Amino acid sequence: MEIPYTVTARPDTGLWNAKVGIWLFLASEVMLFGGLFSAYVFLRLDAPPGHWPHGLLNVPVGTMNTAILIASSVTVVMAWASLKMRKFRAYWWYMLVTILCGLIFLGVKLAYEWPEKFHHFGARIKTEALEKYEPYLGNKHLLAKGKEPRIEITGHLHNEKALNDPNIDEDEVALDKVNAEPTNPESDRPHFWPVHHTDKIAHIDKKDVEFAGMFLPSFSTYFATYFTITGLHGLHVLGGVLVFIYLWLPVGANLYKRNPEHLANRVEVAGLFWHFVDLVWIFVFPLFYLL
Amino acid sequence: MNETQEPIGEAAAVPADGHAAQAAHDEHVAHDVSKHIRGYLMVGLTLIVFTAITVGLSYVDFGTQKANVAVAMLVATFKAALVAAIFMHLSNEKRMIYRILIFTVFFVLGLFFLTYLAWYDPIVR
Numbered sequence: 001m002e003i004p005y006t007v008t009a010r011p012d013t014g015l016w017n018a019k020v021g022i023w024l025f026l027a028s029e030v031m032l033f034g035g036l037f038s039a040y041v042f043l044r045l046d047a048p049p050g051h052w053p054h055g056l057l058n059v060p061v062g063t064m065n066t067a068i069l070i071a072s073s074v075t076v077v078m079a080w081a082s083l084k085m086r087k088f089r090a091y092w093w094y095m096l097v098t099i100l101c102g103l104i105f106l107g108v109k110l111a112y113e114w115p116e117k118f119h120h121f122g123a124r125i126k127t128e129a130l131e132k133y134e135p136y137l138g139n140k141h142l143l144a145k146g147k148e149p150r151i152e153i154t155g156h157l158h159n160e161k162a163l164n165d166p167n168i169d170e171d172e173v174a175l176d177k178v179n180a181e182p183t184n185p186e187s188d189r190p191h192f193w194p195v196h197h198t199d200k201i202a203h204i205d206k207k208d209v210e211f212a213g214m215f216l217p218s219f220s221t222y223f224a225t226y227f228t229i230t231g232l233h234g235l236h237v238l239g240g241v242l243v244f245i246y247l248w249l250p251v252g253a254n255l256y257k258r259n260p261e262h263l264a265n266r267v268e269v270a271g272l273f274w275h276f277v278d279l280v281w282i283f284v285f286p287l288f289y290l291l
Numbered sequence: 292m293n294e295t296q297e298p299i300g301e302a303a304a305v306p307a308d309g310h311a312a313q314a315a316h317d318e319h320v321a322h323d324v325s326k327h328i329r330g331y332l333m334v335g336l337t338l339i340v341f342t343a344i345t346v347g348l349s350y351v352d353f354g355t356q357k358a359n360v361a362v363a364m365l366v367a368t369f370k371a372a373l374v375a376a377i378f379m380h381l382s383n384e385k386r387m388i389y390r391i392l393i394f395t396v397f398f399v400l401g402l403f404f405l406t407y408l409a410w411y412d413p414i415v416r
Binding site: 019023 | 394
């Protein structure tokens with residue numbers, strides 16, 4: 001059966017069908033991500049002072065991933081343009097680069113960024129115990145400067161098993177620089193290059209802790225929203241890559257031989273989805289990594 | 292943006308010598324597309340430059356955290372507009388697409404407005 005309007009425009013819409021289809025789908029995607037972003041805004045606006053952390057993500061790596069995603073948006077539009085100009089070889093190469101960019105983006109997220117968080121420890125100190133940990137928090141210094149207080153001590157937990165062991169009543173932590181030198185003016189603001197944890201050790205009594213653990217979604221509102229939104233975005237990247245691989249395999253070449261315009265339109269539609277995924281990341285990156 | 296400006300209903304009237312017309316059409320489109328390639332590369336470069344600007348501005352103190360968020364969102368909106376207008380061809384698209392997007396904009400703004408109302412006037416027990 002011949003499917004109508006894959007390359008010619010439908011008289012009433014003025015468009016081939018898939019183009020209308022993808023835009024309706026993207027409209028629903030805007031609502032999906034819109035809901036999550038509005039949740040982010042709501043949670044962040046209502047976070048009590050000190051409860052929205054800064055500088056916990058790796059900014060250089062995030063910047064690199066942003067550039068990779070932008071580059072892939074360029075290559076996918078070039079792949080489409082190549083098909084329009086009937087240059088299949090060029091299409092094939094541009095598509096390959098797009099696929100690789102998507103895979104690098106996902107690889108960096110799943111093999112590096114997320115696992116790094118899963119091994120980063122934090123302890124949120126109870127309000128009544130904040131005074132006791134002042135040497136690690138430097139809140140008098142921050143108050144004098146009119147800055148938000150610190151309520152978390154972060155770093156490398158020496159014994160991860162101790163976390164849930166009822167016989168061990170304190171967590172031994174190699175402190176992050178911000179808690180090792182809390183009154184150092186350099187610690188007032190996050191920095192571009194991430195700093196490795198220091199050799200300075202702190203013992204945090206479990207009784208003084210409101211919540212302690214690794215940087216998992218359960219750790220804080222910030223990480224819950226971070227993992228939800230970047231996770232859903234990552235799924236979109238994966239979906240896009242799978243579609244691109246399908247179009248890049250011999251299936252694409254065969255379609256090109258039968259009807260090159262049909263393949264060009266399929267690439268255009270997949271590309272529209274990809275640009276949308278890029279567009280979402282343009283907002284995700286500053287909201288979570290920088291601000 | 293590379294759609295040629297044909298009146299709605301063009302497809303219904305394919306001429307008898309469809310092949311020749313299609314070939315002429317293809318050539319026209321290929322020429323049209325090749326004109327835009329430089330533009331695509333420039334937009335890609337602009338987006339990367341503005342990513343660097345976003346990162347740089349986040350280390351500048353604009354007084355309050357809210358001001359920093361506003362500046363970053365302004366730059367992000369500009370970047371998103373570039374992607375939508377050029378890469379997604381929205382600067383020159385058929386009316387049907389804009390009709391769909393008008394509804395989308397309306398509903399997503401409504402969604403954010405509801406969030407704003409919930410924050411502005413919370414239900415407190």
